[in-house]
Amino acid sequence: MSPLPKSANRVTANDVAARAGVSQSTVSLVLSGNPRARLAAETRSRVLRAAEELGYRPNVLAQGLVRRRSYALGVLIPDLSNPFFAAVVSGAEKVAAKEGYAVFLCETGETGAEQHVEALKSRQIDGVILDAVGVSGLTPESLSGMNVVLVDETHEDYPGVVSDAQMAGELAARHLLELGHRCFAFIGPAIDASAFRLRERGYTRTLSAAGCAVASAALRRGGATVAGGMQGMRALLALRPRPTAVFCANDLSALGALKACAMARVAVPGDVSIVGCDDIELAQLVTPELTTVAIPARELGARAARLLIRQLTGDGHAPPARATRPLPVRLVTRGTSARAPEAA
Amino acid sequence: MSPLPKSANRVTANDVAARAGVSQSTVSLVLSGNPRARLAAETRSRVLRAAEELGYRPNVLAQGLVRRRSYALGVLIPDLSNPFFAAVVSGAEKVAAKEGYAVFLCETGETGAEQHVEALKSRQIDGVILDAVGVSGLTPESLSGMNVVLVDETHEDYPGVVSDAQMAGELAARHLLELGHRCFAFIGPAIDASAFRLRERGYTRTLSAAGCAVASAALRRGGATVAGGMQGMRALLALRPRPTAVFCANDLSALGALKACAMARVAVPGDVSIVGCDDIELAQLVTPELTTVAIPARELGARAARLLIRQLTGDGHAPPARATRPLPVRLVTRGTSARAPEAA
DNA sequence: TTGTAAGCGTTATCAG
DNA sequence: CTGATAACGCTTACAA
Numbered sequence: 001m002s003p004l005p006k007s008a009n010r011v012t013a014n015d016v017a018a019r020a021g022v023s024q025s026t027v028s029l030v031l032s033g034n035p036r037a038r039l040a041a042e043t044r045s046r047v048l049r050a051a052e053e054l055g056y057r058p059n060v061l062a063q064g065l066v067r068r069r070s071y072a073l074g075v076l077i078p079d080l081s082n083p084f085f086a087a088v089v090s091g092a093e094k095v096a097a098k099e100g101y102a103v104f105l106c107e108t109g110e111t112g113a114e115q116h117v118e119a120l121k122s123r124q125i126d127g128v129i130l131d132a133v134g135v136s137g138l139t140p141e142s143l144s145g146m147n148v149v150l151v152d153e154t155h156e157d158y159p160g161v162v163s164d165a166q167m168a169g170e171l172a173a174r175h176l177l178e179l180g181h182r183c184f185a186f187i188g189p190a191i192d193a194s195a196f197r198l199r200e201r202g203y204t205r206t207l208s209a210a211g212c213a214v215a216s217a218a219l220r221r222g223g224a225t226v227a228g229g230m231q232g233m234r235a236l237l238a239l240r241p242r243p244t245a246v247f248c249a250n251d252l253s254a255l256g257a258l259k260a261c262a263m264a265r266v267a268v269p270g271d272v273s274i275v276g277c278d279d280i281e282l283a284q285l286v287t288p289e290l291t292t293v294a295i296p297a298r299e300l301g302a303r304a305a306r307l308l309i310r311q312l313t314g315d316g317h318a319p320p321a322r323a324t325r326p327l328p329v330r331l332v333t334r335g336t337s338a339r340a341p342e343a344a
Numbered sequence: 345m346s347p348l349p350k351s352a353n354r355v356t357a358n359d360v361a362a363r364a365g366v367s368q369s370t371v372s373l374v375l376s377g378n379p380r381a382r383l384a385a386e387t388r389s390r391v392l393r394a395a396e397e398l399g400y401r402p403n404v405l406a407q408g409l410v411r412r413r414s415y416a417l418g419v420l421i422p423d424l425s426n427p428f429f430a431a432v433v434s435g436a437e438k439v440a441a442k443e444g445y446a447v448f449l450c451e452t453g454e455t456g457a458e459q460h461v462e463a464l465k466s467r468q469i470d471g472v473i474l475d476a477v478g479v480s481g482l483t484p485e486s487l488s489g490m491n492v493v494l495v496d497e498t499h500e501d502y503p504g505v506v507s508d509a510q511m512a513g514e515l516a517a518r519h520l521l522e523l524g525h526r527c528f529a530f531i532g533p534a535i536d537a538s539a540f541r542l543r544e545r546g547y548t549r550t551l552s553a554a555g556c557a558v559a560s561a562a563l564r565r566g567g568a569t570v571a572g573g574m575q576g577m578r579a580l581l582a583l584r585p586r587p588t589a590v591f592c593a594n595d596l597s598a599l600g601a602l603k604a605c606a607m608a609r610v611a612v613p614g615d616v617s618i619v620g621c622d623d624i625e626l627a628q629l630v631t632p633e634l635t636t637v638a639i640p641a642r643e644l645g646a647r648a649a650r651l652l653i654r655q656l657t658g659d660g661h662a663p664p665a666r667a668t669r670p671l672p673v674r675l676v677t678r679g680t681s682a683r684a685p686e687a688a
Numbered sequence: 689t690t691g692t693a694a695g696c697g698t699t700a701t702c703a704g
Numbered sequence: 705c706t707g708a709t710a711a712c713g714c715t716t717a718c719a720a
Contacts, residue, residue, distance in 0.1 A: 062713035406697035
């Protein structure tokens with residue numbers, strides 16, 4: 001193995017041309033060129049064979065240079081350790097790969113999306129999928145001229161693929177209401193325009209409509225992480241009266257909340273019911289299994305990729321691909337929710 | 345006084361040159377050129393300022409074309425839904441980004457690594473990190489001329505970054521032995537040359553040395569997934585005598601095994617002890633918490649990236665970066681392991 | 689129908 | 705020190 005794939009290794013369109021006894025541009029024509037190019041069948045097959053024999057693969061960088069597209073997409077997420085994001089990425093990667101696009105993965109953390117976008121720009125990226133990176137936190141010009149699709153976030157300037165986040169909150173609320181709960185709480189982050197916020201809204205509104213406001217002290221803000229959930233739940237457990245029903249903005253925080261209960265020897269669902277959101281695989285691994293609202297994460301990613309690619313392919317002035325209708329969510333009733341305990 | 349940015353869209357080195365009143369090649373020299381290039385301080389700063397004002401970003405595709413490097417890495421993993429792989433990717437992406445490399449994420453599934461590698465090749469990828477994709481399953485020439493670094497897999501042709509997998513198995517075995525267990529089992533996949541296999545070996549050898557062979561019926565083969573773990577454990581529970589100690593090749597399967605026990609109302613760790621491997625975040629979320637052997641996943645990814653990049657940068661004939669010493673692993677004793685139940 | 693040639697945006701080698 | 709100029713591998717008018 002020489003450190004750098006020296007030279008001599010890579011076979012170019014020129015090599016193919018030489019072997020087929022045609023010019024390089026002819027090779028280009030038959031291999032990647034317009035279908036409307038009319039080549040002699042004989043020439044075409046000679047080229048094809050030569051290419052085959054030599055194992056020719058067009059250099060995408062060079063193609064990109066002249067076509068001004070890189071056939072690469074960027075996917076930006078805050079944190080790959082959240083299985084939900086992993087699923088989104090996975091879904092996006094799969095359809096991208098099938099369509100001949102490669103995906104650059106960028107983990108932005110809480111901040112730092114900006115730099116990643118810059119880096120992608122200088123790679124002539126064809127478009128980006130942003131999930132939960134907070135578009136409004138970016139300087140407007142950083143995304144200018146880019147093809148972008150948002151996931152589970154809405155912004156007037158960009159199309160987005162979303163789940164029915166408000167419905168998710170509503171489903172959670174209705175479920176808990178039906179179980180007879182009267183004292184509610186919520187744990188989740190305070191990011192505007194995010195799905196988290198909509199979940200919260202659907203939840204609180206449904207509760208209000210049923211005459212059950214959630215006290216502001218019962219509204220715990222924090223990261224949508226395990227740690228955030230634990231913290232939030234600890235605070236809730238100290239409240240009097242103690243909430244008997246808690247909806248968490250995502251499964252990770254719900255799992256954290258569940259854990260906090262276990263550590264505090266608070267029975268779930270005996271003393272308090274917990275409902276998460278996402279339905280990640282782990283939700284079924286804990287005991288009791290987590291009641292949650294399923295969000296089609298892979299599908300979100302897949303659609304985002306499709307939408308983005310369509311936007312790219314849509315030569316000229318096709319309708320600039322507006323946001324699609326929200327993907328349906330559904331309540332998955334498992335073991336962490338039960339009838340409210342009798343009032344003390 | 346100076347020309348304005350040409351077409352609103354992309355600003356090139358030519359635009360900068362025009363504005364700075366120098367030639368394009370000079371721009372190239374000061375911006376990306378050798379540090380040893382000796383430019384007039386005055387010229388340099390003029391160029392720098394012009395570039396700054398225009399917001400110039402060199403086109404990496406073009407750079408790649410001539411330099412024959414793309415400054416991009418590929419990371420191939422079978423499945424992003426396994427948090428362990430997600431962590432590896434995350435670690436690799438972080439150091440790659442810091443070093444100015446972008447990473448193409450490729451999820452290969454059980455098979456299909458080949459095509460992804462081909463796709464990456466035509467993108468002039470600088471190198472790839474392969475984690476658990478089974479190098480030996482690839483046609484040799486598909487990786488020829490590529491810079492590759494393996495993660496947790498050993499192969500004589502490529503350098504690899506590994507954890508001390510055999511030690512992981514040994515630690516699990518010693519732990520269970522110390523707890524007085526005598527009837528052992530193992531759940532894991534049958535992939536040669538993988539860390540899984542080494543974990544198994546470390547486990548079985550340590551047991552043998554202690555006079556406790558693991559019966560072949562107690563050796564369950566299957567995917568290193570939740571489903572695989574559940575299946576394996578179900579089979580084990582039917583065995584007579586029933587094993588009291590089970591080591592699983594990874595946490596996902598351990599979690600599956602734990603779940604299977606819960607469903608079968610078998611007490612963990614009362615009736616059977618379970619030890620996993622990886623120490624993914626979820627391990628602490630289940631009840632009881634999973635005893636496991638911690639593998640530094642992020643660190644593996646990070647090191648792989650560093651090693652790969654060093655290999656790339658190592659112009660000329662630096663020692664071709666052999667495999668590094670195994671990263672240490674450590675036993676994390678939690679709630680799924682306890683003293684063996686009294687013999688019936 | 690196929691070849692010639694002009695780029696795409698950079699880097700790199702030389703002259704001046 | 706700086707500026708032509710030739711690649712890099714490919715696409716695409718435009719000629720032949």
